[in-house]
Amino acid sequence: NAGVTQTPKFRILKIGQSMTLQCTQDMNHNYMYWYRQDPGMGLKLIYYSVGAGITDKGEVPNGYNVSRSTTEDFPLRLELAAPSQTSVYFCASSYGRGTGNTIYFGEGSWLTVV
């Protein structure tokens, strides 16, 4: 069972370039999330989605865009990359309703903007 898969694992971008981090899950979860984690810090929510066609901003959405055309996929788009976007990015998913629903994380994408 693949769980949450995100690509690429590592990427170096130049300032001003754009790229998309891909995320897919095979657990039929309706909720998906993108977090970023800076060194020595906790995870901060960028965007989340409660189902196909529905997305909403998290704590730190500036400089990012998302789309959710299918249940399985939740790509994160970086437009005009900046050094402040150097971070580790985690995609995650969960079932929607009920208490105690565990969030499952992908393995992370290490992004450096130079």
Place this chain on the structure above:
Amino acid sequence: GQNIDQPTEMTATEGAIVQINCTYQTSGFNGLFWYQQHAGEAPTFLSYNVLDGLEEKGRFSSFLSRSKGYSYLLLKELQMKDSASYLCAVRDKVTGGGNKLTFGTGTQLKVEL
């Protein structure tokens, strides 16, 4: 919003017991999670508390007091592989369900011989 506070780092001895505390101030509370994160890896789920009291799961236990805005993670019979960062996360009340989690900065635990 949420404000979550946990110690930055702790050191303990193999075979011992360690308690990692987490305090939170919240505008809405719908559960508290503990995650373990090894260096360079994704966080993995350890425990979940929504009601007051102790939840035990093998060597790991988690406690919650909602009135005090306080939780702890207790690790028994420490092993070297327990060296990791432990993240406390609080779940917001989100319309329609879901898990909008706010994470603390994590406690880096080092287990020594």
